[in-house]
Amino acid sequence: xxxxxxxxxxxxxxxxxxxxxxxxxxxxxxxxxxxxxxxxxxxxxxxxxxxxxxxxxxxxxxxxxxxxxxxxxxxxxxxxxxxxxxxxxxxxxxxxxxxxxxxxxxxxxxxxxxxxxxxxxxxxxxxxxxxxxxxxxxxxxxxxxxxxxxxxxxxxx
Amino acid sequence: xxxxxxxxxxxxxxxxxxxxxxxxxxxxxxxxxxxxxxxxxxxxxxxxxxxxxxxxxxxxxxxxxxxxxxxxxxxxxxxxxxxxxxxxxxxxxxxxxxxxxxxxxxxxxxxxxxxxxxxxxxxxxxxxxxxxxxxxxxxxxxxxxxxxxxxxxxxxxxxxxxxxxxxxxxxxxxxxxxxxxxxxxxxxxxxxxxxxxxxxxxxxxxxxxxxxxxxxxxxxxxxxxxxxxxxxxxxxxxxxxxxxxxxxxxxxxxxxxxxxxxxxxxxxxxxxxxxxxxxxxxxxxxxxxxxxxxxxxxxxxxxxxxxxxxxxxxxxxxxxxxxxxxxxxxxxxxxxxxxxxxxxxxxxxxxxxxxxxxxxxxxxxxxxxxxxxxxxxxxxxxxxxxxxxxxxxxxxxxxxxxxxxxxxxxxxxxxxxxxxxxxxxxxxxxxxxxxxxxxxxxxxxxxxxxxxxxxxxxxxxxxxxxxxxxxxxxxxxxxxxxxxxxxxxxxx
Numbered sequence: 129x130x131x132x133x134x135x136x137x138x139x140x141x142x143x144x145x146x147x148x149x150x151x152x153x154x155x156x157x158x159x160x161x162x163x164x165x166x167x168x169x170x171x172x173x174x175x176x177x178x179x180x181x182x183x184x185x186x187x188x189x190x191x192x193x194x195x196x197x198x199x200x201x202x203x204x205x206x207x208x209x210x211x212x213x214x215x216x217x218x219x220x221x222x223x224x225x226x227x228x229x230x231x232x233x234x235x236x237x238x239x240x241x242x243x244x245x246x247x248x249x250x251x252x253x254x255x256x257x258x259x260x261x262x263x264x265x266x267x268x269x270x271x272x273x274x275x276x277x278x279x280x281x282x283x284x285x
Numbered sequence: 286x287x288x289x290x291x292x293x294x295x296x297x298x299x300x301x302x303x304x305x306x307x308x309x310x311x312x313x314x315x316x317x318x319x320x321x322x323x324x325x326x327x328x329x330x331x332x333x334x335x336x337x338x339x340x341x342x343x344x345x346x347x348x349x350x351x352x353x354x355x356x357x358x359x360x361x362x363x364x365x366x367x368x369x370x371x372x373x374x375x376x377x378x379x380x381x382x383x384x385x386x387x388x389x390x391x392x393x394x395x396x397x398x399x400x401x402x403x404x405x406x407x408x409x410x411x412x413x414x415x416x417x418x419x420x421x422x423x424x425x426x427x428x429x430x431x432x433x434x435x436x437x438x439x440x441x442x443x444x445x446x447x448x449x450x451x452x453x454x455x456x457x458x459x460x461x462x463x464x465x466x467x468x469x470x471x472x473x474x475x476x477x478x479x480x481x482x483x484x485x486x487x488x489x490x491x492x493x494x495x496x497x498x499x500x501x502x503x504x505x506x507x508x509x510x511x512x513x514x515x516x517x518x519x520x521x522x523x524x525x526x527x528x529x530x531x532x533x534x535x536x537x538x539x540x541x542x543x544x545x546x547x548x549x550x551x552x553x554x555x556x557x558x559x560x561x562x563x564x565x566x567x568x569x570x571x572x573x574x575x576x577x578x579x580x581x582x583x584x585x586x587x588x589x590x591x592x593x594x595x596x597x598x599x600x601x602x603x604x605x606x607x608x609x610x611x612x613x614x615x616x617x618x619x620x621x622x623x624x625x626x627x628x629x630x631x632x633x634x635x636x637x638x639x640x641x642x643x644x645x646x647x648x649x650x651x652x653x654x655x656x657x658x659x660x661x662x663x664x665x666x667x668x669x670x671x672x673x674x675x676x677x678x679x680x681x682x683x684x685x686x687x688x689x690x691x692x693x694x695x696x697x698x699x700x701x702x703x704x705x706x707x708x709x710x711x712x713x714x715x716x717x718x719x720x721x722x723x724x725x726x727x728x729x730x731x732x733x734x735x736x737x738x739x740x741x742x743x744x745x746x747x748x749x750x751x752x753x754x755x756x757x758x759x760x761x762x763x764x765x766x767x768x769x770x771x772x773x774x775x776x777x
Binding site: 135270 | 326450454457458470472473502674676677685704714727
């Protein structure tokens, strides 16, 4: 397993590389558009290199040299699990459409993660969907539709 | 002038004006509580109603909304660590840590008191400045605006004290994210990779929600606890304590309100930086502070300035017809619909309308704060609910707020990517405010640098306004450095 320190240094390195790539890419821009991203991209890349050098050689590590923990706290969930729930939510949207996906996600999340009862979960989900429809009509918003909701709508004519 | 002021006051106290004002205040409070919905959305909601109103009543309604958004946006900033609007980003820095200590009601009490005083000071300055504002505002050309943007950028160093190198790097990351999209000086789209969503750049609200809201949701779900694991005392008692602290720090309120009015009055700088500038100068000048760990002064400073800024922003809007922000642009549109032509006539023939706007600003601030304080005790209880129960609602509000930006899938993709970046940065001790400050100031800095160089060459550096702001920047940096050195010595 990587240590916290190693991951921190890797993060700095990735940021530095991205900034360097942006500075490099900026050279292709028109004259006046080039200076700002080129200059700051380059300064950022150099700064990232300095920070990595400092962390590796000169100073004490910026974060404790402990293994990266993905374990959840007592009663909680690991960050990866939380991101997996986000992925499920956004994954449901193209299938069910935003309002329905929110309802399904809310029920599933409350049942599995919060340990709520069915009635509370369903009332909560209905309120969430109500909020979406209310705000949608107030602000004249069109929510992303899913193929299931599109199929239902086309059947209804 | 005094007679006209009294006449306008009498006019606003009629049912036909007070009711629209109250409606504006209520809509403004709701808009402020929901992240992503700023004044622009609020004005757009109210504009259809202004047609049937008298001009003074319509102005009262619109100003009522604008006045209270910076007050109610404190709720999500303090209680959930989610910026309610672009003007309440810095409130998170100390408001949220206070909420996590179970002192959310205290933070809200102090914030609302500071908002009230800031809003009233804004209205007062607006009244006093109307006759003399014109030459003052015209003093600010592109070089002065550039220096103010640089003043904002130097705050990055102050915000990331303790890990200055990483803070500056974070600021540069923000600047580079800010360069995505159309360039200000050439017909060029930068770093867009032919993705249509990126042509207008990444929206500020998506960046703010991604960097601040998503990491908090992830960490709170990972902990499995409530936002505030332990109660910090009775909500009512804390609320009163916060209110007392707001009044006790009146000097800080006065100073930050002054900053708010000045920044608000300068068209082109935008209200998104005013809270950061106030927060950073407070951090750099108050000795023995614990900013970032739940210092009540870290709530008071940005909250007083973001309300005061509205008074300042009305100056160029009314006197020149130049909107200082997006919401002021919509207000200007509303005034045009009503047949009111902003400009010099606002201090002559249309003076009653201007004075109605000022009174509306003052009264709306009072009404808004009273309503928010009445709600604060109840809403602060949310901090003690186990977070997994709150998470779907908060996630929905965040997702909804992000989608408001451009109403496309790109908002959600950017939200998740920035959320992952924000979570990593939070975990490894990077300054997320520094990214946000860099992001907000990138287009302004580049644009005014380009204009200053094209118009004045290097001589722009010799303009009196530039020199004054330059000295101010140096003074802030030196005082911040001396303070941190003194504190380090004290610790040693």
